[in-house]
Amino acid sequence: MSWQQVCTTDDVDEDAIEEFDVGDITLLVANAGGEYYAFPPNCPHQETPLSMGMIEGETLICIKHLWQWNLRTGELGDNAESPLLKYEVKVEEGAVMVNLEKELKYNYQ
Numbered sequence: 001m002s003w004q005q006v007c008t009t010d011d012v013d014e015d016a017i018e019e020f021d022v023g024d025i026t027l028l029v030a031n032a033g034g035e036y037y038a039f040p041p042n043c044p045h046q047e048t049p050l051s052m053g054m055i056e057g058e059t060l061i062c063i064k065h066l067w068q069w070n071l072r073t074g075e076l077g078d079n080a081e082s083p084l085l086k087y088e089v090k091v092e093e094g095a096v097m098v099n100l101e102k103e104l105k106y107n108y109q
């Protein structure tokens with residue numbers, strides 16, 4: 001698999017996060033101010049589902065211990081101790097396309 005349509009821009013409201021399955025891969029798509037981002041379904045900290053997370057501007061916040069990441073730049077924000085893995089995303093005529101060449105996974109201890 002490589003570039004796949006995961007959803008349309010209408011499927012994810014602004015400042016919302018939705019979960020999708022593409023084949024065997026589950027991923028989340030966030031709409032942060034009209035920009036779309038895709039990442040694995042669980043927090044890199046303790047596997048909390050990030051579908052319950054919050055979007056504030058460009059920032060994704062895990063509700064459990066409030067780790068934060070800038071979705072656009074990838075910078076670690078407040079509390080975060082490890083990076084958020086992100087898929088490449090492009091939007092083509094309302095289709096949210098994600099590069100699923102390889103499933104992104106964290107190594108939980």
Ligand code: FES
Nearest residue numbers: 043045046062065
């Ligand atoms: S589980 Fe997400 S910040 Fe701890």
